[in-house]
Amino acid sequence: MLIINQLLDIYEVRKPELVPFNNYARRLIAWLGVVTLEHVPRGENRQADALAKLASTLAFPDHETHVPICRNWRQPLIDYLQHGKLPNDPHTKTDVKRRAPRFIYYKDTLYRRSFEGLFLRCLGENEAKQALEEAHSGICGAHQFGPKLHFRIKRMGYYWLTMVKDCMEYAKRCHVCQVHANFIHQPPELLHPTVASWPFDAWGPDVVGPSPKSSGGHLYILAATDYFSKWAEAIPLKEVKKENVVNFIRTNLIFRYGVPRYIITDNGKSFYNNAMIKLCQKFGFKQHTSTMYNPPANGLVEAFSKTLGNVLKKVVAKAKRDWPERMEEALWVYRTTYRTPTQATPYSLVYGVEAVLPLERQIPSLRVAIQEGLTHEDNARLRLEELEALDEKRLEAQQRLECYQARMSKSFNKKVCLRSFQEGDLVLAVRRPINTTHKIGGKFVSKWDGPYVVQEVYSSGAYKLVAEDGLRVGPINGKFLKRHYP
Template identity: 30%
Template sequence: MAFDGALNSQGAGAGFILTSPSGDQFKHAIHLNFRATNNTAEYEGLLAGIRAAAALGVRRLIVKGDSELVANQVHKDYKCSSPELSKYLAEVRKLEKRFDGIEVRHVYRKDNIEPDDLAPRASRQEPLEPGTFLDVLTRPLVKEASGEDSPIALNNSSGATKAERAVADIETTDDWRNPLIKFIGSEELPEDDVEAEKITRKVKVYCMIGNDLYKKAPNGVLLKCVSSDDGGHLLLDIHEGICGSHAAGRILVGKAFRQGFFWPTALKDACDMVQGFEACQFHSKHTKLLAQALQTISLTWPFSCWGLDILGLFPRGQGGYRFLFVAIDKFTKWIEARPTGEIKADNVIKFIKGIFCRFGLPHRIITNNGSQFISADFQDYCTRLGVKICFASVSHPQSNGQVEKANGIVQQGIKTRVYDRLMSHDKKWVEEVPSVLWAVRTTPTTSNKETPFFLVYGSEAMLPTKLRHQSTQVQKYSDEDQEEQRNDDVNLLEEHRERVAVRAASYQQALHRYHEKRIRARTLSIGDYVLRRVQSQAGRNKLSPKWEGPYTITQVLRPGAFKIADGDGRELANSWNIDQLRKFYV
């Protein structure tokens, strides 16, 4: 950068030229429409050039000027004894911090020809070369040491600038408007370099009208700038005032802007206010987006983990059966089902005892919080055998999703088999259960591409259609080779199961990727206040809240599952999933 200043009988002027490493030039001439000396004109050119370089993002700058006094004062070779020039020198020191490196060099006038021509032309307001910018300053770039020489002071009989009067009207010392008002009124910047750069960038859309600060909206409307405290009162009035509708944060901010007010933290203030408003929390909508990543169960070996549930209520069938116990092995997808008349703990024990006797003891059983499953008899029976019981979260069937899926498959199969448009056969549903189970067990699953029958016994089942239509397997059947082939099937079964385990893991990874697209992460910690979705529909009406509480998180069982306590500190017996909870803001 090269700069220069000039003073003559027609006035004062300054100029600077910014030259990039590639040779591109930016020329700027400045006419000084105030009382100035030759030295102050030199400093005006220096400050204007440095500020322009900083605004353009220049990090390293070499400055050349033919003023020996200015160069040596900046280099600290000369002592600055003039109060007027000390103001300029202090401003140079502040601007130096905005560069990684800056050097001011003194050059002879013959080596500073272009700026030396630019400054006199600006002082005389003569025509400039095409592409040269011209600016007119009515006051110095820094506050002058003497108030009587300042044009601002001359126009202010009370001795205070317009900016000072506006700032004095603002009671809060840390009001966000103060730096903008000071810069507009007297071009005063904060000492912090980062804050100073922010102010210079933001001030373009602000203006002063009287003692009030206004912001120019994109549509050209002027918005009155208010303090954050006043904005909070304004939002509260819009939210719950006589015309309030308890709207969401973004809607509140839009209304405030359309009424002609602005402050920079409006959206955050509105969201915080709505977030902590009790009525809005108890009547808030339940989001369907996932709050946690999908929690999958590692599938290692057949019959190590079963899902258990009850399906019903069915029409009373033969034997008085109205319910159906359903269990599914997580690895092979083998489904077991047994009709029952009553859903008591004794009947559940009989059902799982039959499973244990045929397939062995599992590592764990996953079930819901039904009274028959949480009963002492059922838990004691499993504990004696060393079988672990895992309870799904309340009102969250996804925690035991595979058995819920099995319920739907069995129910759909029964529905279609008993359907008759002319005559109801609903009471014969018990007779159709074995056929439905047979169909499910001989159908390949999506996750492992094999039938449950094959993964359990090592070969595919002989279906009636094969016998009826004489398939190749039936035609080639030989008693002599059958025993040997069967032994080979059993020996190869372990390899097939290992392959299925790999397929299942790949399928679970695909599920993870699918679910991650719908996650809006929410986290809860011990001690957080939460609301719980209303569980009972008794006594509810259109105006009833959707949430109840507040409760307190007392324990984190696993990701997304929590133990909670009521207001009296009594812990609820069951675990609750995060989908049934929302954070409560006091």
């Protein structure tokens, strides 16, 4: 707005460094003739705003986008074969004499004899470019990758000095090949396990469903798992609203087990909203969000959701409408089951003693029989001793959990193929990972979208992107990205 008013002589240009730009703009206006200056708000001028930001973030390659091909490589060989003339440079002279026996000069054309006995026509720069384009994406081209493209051109009877390298580069930079390339399954980053040092220090909430509609109209399960003890809480929901999620965290987690240090959620609107931000500010804990379409980032609650579903589908009635009534039973099963990472049950890590199960009352176990024979004073003293040993038990569970995470990290990191990006890099992103899983859009839809520009780099392999039209994407995990070659 200030610049427009300066050009309309409403405001004065006071900064000396802006005077040359103002004068040049006036000369352009005079040269164009009739010009109308109008201020467009930034929100309504999305493409120009994106273009201005791209100018400072886009890292253009230093080299040209076409494949460089060795120039004039044929002339020294032609001069030697036709006139016996050698270059003045001693190194080039030796190289020409060494390679000349494999070439012949016939009817003003240089040929190279291959090991198969074929005579391949030697091409110059422009002819090589034409051959690359036709063999790769021409009428009979199949968009083959470098080695096959090289073999195809060779079988067609052509050769030039940097043929293999040029074929690899040309195929790598083909946009069609890049957007239709296979997914990259190797993880791009080392495993970053979530570390919780005490019970209820960190929770992982998530929504499970939709499930079969219950008799009460419930469709979803809102669950949360403690990252240390693996203790789980869950409630049935008729619909997923941000008010329900906030109330669940406040009532079922904070009021029962205290304020956590942080919670880990996905980017869904039911979890990431103003009501959740206000709850975090009120009680003083942090909310960490996982990247889009990346359930392993909150893997603990995903594993619990799977376990809970497996238990429920085995105990519900035939009509499958009574699962909310069975959910507390399924939670009890989970809480009293031995967990491999901690080598203990969630119940014992929370209360310091194993829960007494119904079978132990029907057929008394040893600990039940001993407990029934104790006086009230002995029973109270035994319980106090168990509570005093609880801290040591939790520390042992913490050590076992760290050892388990170290083994998982070691196994996971063997598969890692490190792949990272910097601000300004051009990348392609997997086209809607949730859709490619279900093959929506047909078999001929490209697997990758883009190119995008990396706008911001987060920790643990997450990136924020911006498209050519200014649309911001992310944060998105690096395993859904690959480098784009223009």
